[in-house]
Amino acid sequence: MHRRVGRGGIDDALERADHETFTREPPKTLKARINFLMGKLKTIKAVAAELGVSQRSVERATAPGNARRR
Template sequence: MGKIGDGLEKADQQAFTRRPPKSTQARVKFLVKQLKTTRAVAELLGVSQRSVERYVTGQRKSPPAPITERIDAEVRRRWQPVVRQRARRQAATATGITVETRAQFGYTAAPGSTDDARTRLITQHLPPDYAARLFDAQVAGATERQLEGIVAEGLQEIYFKDRGRRAQGLTVDFTGIDYIELDY
């Protein structure tokens, strides 16, 4: 995933009502319950089926760091799907999404204005329709560039054009993302 995809994943995790399991054994048991077989979990994590069985029984408690990171990422990706959907539905229909980013913003505007890209730190709340478009695009398998385009359009309309009250012919280029955080 890219920066926006990761930002959406972190925003999802902020909606959790309970913490994911902490021990390796509990995490792997959760994955086995989700995927139904130890073989499927082994393929997902890139380890042997026997290793997964050892994690489940508690014979092996400390996997190598890369395996621990994969286990953690997969558990978080699958944890509380109903809570995630509820939070996304709320953002897409009522509350919207807040974007905090430090990135390069360039412009295509009226003659006499500078269109050189420069780094800006922007925190802006976007309406629910932009959140819905962002979620729909992510589910449809949009590329990182397409997700950036949706965020750029939202920032262009809400932040730079002030909902159409100024800068009518302005087009914003959103590049060089240093960081981006999303919240809903």
């Protein structure tokens, strides 16, 4: 016998699956998000498109020695 699941049940299941998939909070800072996405998407162009920033912004964030000087 199949159990009928209402719309709320589906939403609850999706919410639980989402929480179970991610074991930690996603990165908050732009640089951390870029580094995380570089590991997943592999290209600067794809990361820039995903974040809605220029390719150059991604290049600057991933360049060695990119810490800002004060």
